[in-house]
Amino acid sequence: MKMKVQSYCIFLLLFLILFTSPKPVLSDDTSFNDDVLGLIVFKAGLDDPKGKLSSWNEDDLTPCNWDGVDCDLSTKRVNSLVLDGFSLSGHVDRGLLRLQNLKILSLARNNFTGTINPDLPSSLGGLQVVDFSDNNLSGSIPEGFFNQCGSLRTVSFAKNNLTGKVPDSLSSCSTLVNVNFSYNQISGILPSGVWFLRAIQSFDLSNNLLEGEIPEGIKNLYDLRELNLQNNHFSGKIPEEIGGCLVLKSVDLSGNFLSGELPESMQRLTSCTSLSLQRNSLTGTIPDWIGGLKSLEILDLSANELSGWIPKSLGNLDSLLRLNLSRNQFTRNLPFSMANCSKLSTFDISQNEFSGHIPWWIFIMGLQGSPFHDLEVLDLSSNAFSGELPYGIGNLSSLQVLNVSGNNISGSIPVTIGELKSLYILDLSDNKINGSIPSEIQGASSLSELRLQRNFLSGRIPAEIDKCSSLTSLILSHNKLTGSIPASIANLTNLQYVDLSWNEVSGGLPKELTNLSHLLGFNVSYNQLQGELPVGGFFNTISPSSVSGNSLLCGSVVNQSCPSDHPKPIVLNPNSSSSNSSISAQNRHHKIILSISALIAIGAAAFIAVGVVAITVLNIHVRNSMARSAAQFAFSGGEDYSGSPENDPNYGKLVMFSGDADFADGAHNLLNKDSEIGRGGFGVVYRTVLRDGHSVAIKKLTVSSLIKSQDDFEREVKNLGKVRHQNLVTLEGYYWTSSLQLLIYEYLSKGSLHKLLHDDNNSKDVFSWRQRFRIILGMAKGLAHLHQMDIIHYNLKSTNVLIDCSSEAKIGDYGLVKLLPMLDHCVLSSKIQSALGYMAPEFACRTVKITEKCDVYGFGILVLEVVTGRRPVEYMEDDVVVLCDMVRGALEEGKVEQCVDGRLLGNFAAEEAIPVIKLGLICASQVPSNRPDMAEVINILELIQCPSEGQEELE
Known part of the structure; x- marks a missing residue:
């Protein structure tokens, strides 16, 4: 305690010396100079868990040898303070204002909190670089920060929790070269004055909440090289004058609400290497002048409303590395001139209306090998392509993802598919492919997902599939496959999902399948399987629907006992003439039976013993x-x-x-x-x-x-x-x-909402109505915050809602889909297939864009689940009850009050419960546009909440 008091006194003394003296009282001769004093005061207000500032000693005459500090060789004064990634926390203290010669101040990737000091640039006139990115600063960017910005050239407040608006004073800081306010919650319109920053080269306001139109005047930025406004709420058209920024190299306006056609002035951006306009509402066609942007390496126009043909001039872009035209309305076929785009690594034209044969020129061999030898992602899915898969597909040696699903492809799978050593996703589903699965597929040893469902494949499942040791998903359903399931599948230890349903597979299920410890789904329904189901592992909890349609299967899961294989009983002839010989024969036969029985018993015991030892060894391993x-x-x-x-x-x-x-x-x-x-x-x-x-x-x-x-x-x-x-x-x-x-x-020790609502062991601890209302309101607030940060949950269900000791709801498992490489329907459905009853209808339609409204649907189901205490889907003896339909029917019959959880024994506020149920039904509307935003949901809930009940618990 004494040491803490002493430290506090020293800190207070230093603070008084710094900020009460009209001029420095310490000369360069003393043990402290201005820089040492300022930095020690700054350090005193910080938490330094890793001891990164241990070299900062108040007894030193100069700080020039301290970690993170650099000095001017001539003046011996601090000109650079770079503490990036030091794990520091605390506030950015005024002690830094003592560093009068400071030019670079970088505190990125720490945990600084509080607000931005508006006096930094004006007090430190020589300051050129300020980088506070990747911290936890809050509040708004102060107007005063840019009023007297001196010689400030670079400022970054990226990845904080800043709110408010872009300060108008920013336009007065004419020396600025780089501005980065990305990944915050800055709102309002973009001031037109920002286009007066004539020296600006990089301007990044991405991932905020800015709205309105992009103002005119951008043509004034002659030196602008990077413009990033992605993931905001900008509307209107792309500024027609954007072509005036002749040295622009990167333009990213994606994830907004921009409309109209591509402005013609863009053809002047001949230095541009990256043009990203995806996820807007752009219309019209791809203009022919696009071929003049010869420097383009990235062109992404996906998820718009573009239509028409692809111009031949696109083939002039021979520097293209990534081309994404997916989720538009393009028609006809691709021009042969695109064979010149030989450097492509990503080629995605999925979800359009292209027709004709698959472009053969993608697979041909040239003098230098395949023209697309660097191609890693090829996605032609959800179009109307026909014809066969080219034999030359094996030429794409770098290919990692091949998706041609949802077309009219026929013929067989080329054996050259096995030459794709780097391939980890192969999706040929929803086509008309016939023939067998070639055994050569074992050559694609990196395969993680193999999707061949809904085709006309026949023959056996190749046993060689076990060479694809990385497989996690094996989806072969809705084909005409025959033969037995190869036991070698059990060698695929990473398997998570297997679907062989709706085929003609016969024989028994290999017992070795129980060794698949990562298995999450195994569907063999509607085949011709027979015999006993495996016992152990995943198969102890397998759903009956996953094995239905196999009349000869037996076991507890299908509620059908397996026939016993006992030896036939011995029947003695009572009319035998020689009783002695009969007795003798009987005794001999009895001895033989005893011997056989003993052998069987010994064999069984030995088998069990070996099994126990094997399982023990496996467990230990x-x-x-x-x-x-x-x-x-x-x-x-x-x-x-x-x-x-x-x-x-x-x-x-x-x-x-x-x-x-x-x-x-x-x-x-x-x-x-x-x-x-x-x-x-x-x-x-x-x-x-x-x-x-x-x-x-x-x-x-x-x-x-x-x-x-x-x-x-x-x-x-x-x-x-x-x-x-x-x-x-x-x-x-x-x-x-x-x-x-x-x-x-x-x-959270109390566990999930699902457990607390539906676990019979918790029947004595029933949520009161007030607790349920607070849970619903808490879920709404949590989900609204996610949507405000542009995060879609995708997997909202009661098992992903946890309850803390204060009965407050906390949503978990958010944002996990962002860890996956592609947000397509296949990946989503495989990850959230357990969310039966919570999934919005749009998940079933590949052409509908997944938005925050799918979360609103899941929230609506959760509301009904909390109020009624019933699961979204319940299986009765003779019926399946869908909660949403049941409640809607009760509402139409005027009996909605009867839907409230009976465990509340009528002890609830009907004037709250009924409107909440109606709100849940509105959120669970089949039409996404009919569902409210989560911010609106919160407002409605706060209006529903009875004032008299707001502060007290309803018992």
């Missing part, structure tokens, strides 16, 4: 593997795991956004079965305890093969880690290796 993974996870200590990524396959990285990753229970208890508390479409959840007694929930992701690269994964997870709201489960950290990804969440 699995536990040891998990312990090794957990040990690696537990003791990496926030730094890179010892070893190198080149030599160590277990190389990993643990990052905690706050606190210390010290686990009290040790590594061996992290990911074992005993600590498992839940599982879902994205992974298994375990509980562990930190050294300070704080419990956390660890989600082990089971979508490793679909996860993005480490950089993309870390960027997305860090963004999710910044999401903070009282009605959202907090992401506290993550762990990464190429084969294991863990997400670390706060732990």
Whole structure:
């Protein structure tokens, strides 16, 4: 305590010296100079958990040798303070104003809070660079910050929690070259004065809440090289005069509400390398002048309302690396001139109206090999292409994703498919492909997803499929496959989803399938299978619908006992003439029967013993593997795991956004079965305890093969880690290796809303009406915050809503779909297929855009579930009850009050309950446009809430 008092007194003294003296009282001769004093005061107000500022010693005569500090060689004064990624927290203290020669101030990637000091540029006249990006600053950008900005050239407040508007004073800072306010919650219109920043080269206001039209005047920015306004709410047309920015290299206006055609002035942007206009409402055709933008490397016009033919001039863009024209209304076929775009790595024209044969020129061999030898993603899905898959498909040696689903492709699968060694997603579903699945497919050893459903394939499932050891999804349903299921499938230890339904597969299910420990779905319904269902693992809880339509299958799941195979009984002839010989023969036969019975018993016992030993060995092996993974996870200590990524396959990285990753229970208890508390479409959840007694929930992701690269994964997870709201489960950290990804969440002991509503063990602890209303309002606020941050949940259900000790609702598992490489319907449906009853109708239609309104639908179902206490879909003996339909019918009959959970015994506010039920039905409308926004939902709920009930509990 005495030391703390002394430190506080020293800090107070320094503060008084700094900010009460009319002029510096310490000369360069003393033990403190201005820079030392200012930095020590700055440090005194910080939390430095990693000791990054340990070299900052108040007894030093100069700070020039301190970590993060650089000085001018001639003046010996501090001119640069760069503390990026030091894990510091606290406020940006006024002590920095003492650094009168400071030119560069960079505090990026820390945890600084509070507001932005408006006096920084004016007090430090020589300041040129200010970078506060990737912190937790709040409030608005102060007008005064740019009023006297001196020589300020670069300013970045990206990735904070800033609100308010873009300050008008920004236009007066004529020296600015780089401005970055991205990833905040800045709203309002964009001031037209920003186009007076004649020196500006990079302007990034992406991922905010800006609205209105993009103002005129952008042609004044002669030096503008990068313009990024993506993911805002801008409307109107793209400024016609944008072509006046002749040196523009990158334009990103995606994710807005822009309309109209591409302005003709854009043809003057001949230096442009990246043009991203996706997810708007642009109309018209692709103009012929597009071929004049010879520098283009990225062209993304996806998810608009463009139509017509693709101009031949597009083939002039021989520098193109990524071309995305998906989700438009383009027709006819692609021009042959596009064969010149030989550098393409991503080629996506899915969800259009293209017809004719698949462009053969994609697969031909030239003098330098395939013209598309760098092609990694080829997506031609959801068009009207016909013809056969070219034999030359094997020439695309770099191909990773091939999707031609939803066309009219016929013929057989080329055997050259096995030459695609890098391929990890192959989707040929929804076509007219015939023939058999070639055994050569084993050559595509990197395959993670194989989707061949809804074709006319015949023959057997090749046993060689087990060579594709990375397979997680094997979807072969709705074909004409025959033969038995090869036992070799059990060797695919990463399998999560198998669908062989609606084929003509026969024989029994291999017992070895029980070894598939990651299995989440296995559907063999409507085949000709027979015999006993496997017992153990996933098959102990398999749904009856997954094996229905196989009349000769037996087992408890199908409610049909299997026939016993007992030896026939011995019947003695009572009319035998020789009783002695008969007795003798009977005795001999009895001895033989006893011997056989004894052998059978011994054999069975031996078999069981071997099985027990084998299972024990397997368990030990699995536990040891998990312990090794957990040990690696537990003791990496926030730094890179010892070893190198080149030599160590277990190389990993643990990052905690706050606190210390010290686990009290040790590594061996992290990911074992005993600590498992839940599982879902994205992974298994375990509980562990930190050294300070704080419990956390660890989600082990089971979508490793679909996860993005480490950089993309870390960027997305860090963004999710910044999401903070009282009605959202907090992401506290993550762990990464190429084969294991863990997400670390706060732990809520009361469990999920589903458990508390539907678990019979909790029948004595029934939610009161007031608690239910608070849960509904809390879910609405949490979901509204996600939508405000442009995050769609996609998987909203009662198991993903957790309840804390104060009966406050917290939504979890948000944003996980962003970790996947593509947000298409196939990936979404495979991840959220467990959300039966919560999924909006638009998920069933591949051509409908998935928006926040699908979350609103799931919220509506949750509202009805909370009020009624019933599941979204309930299976009765003779019927299936859909909650939404039941409540709507009761409303039409004037009996809606009877739908309220009977466990409340009439103890609820009918004047609240009935409007809440109606709100739930409106949110669950079949038509997305009829559903309200979540902000509107909150307003409605607050209006519904009775004033007299707002502060007290209804018992």
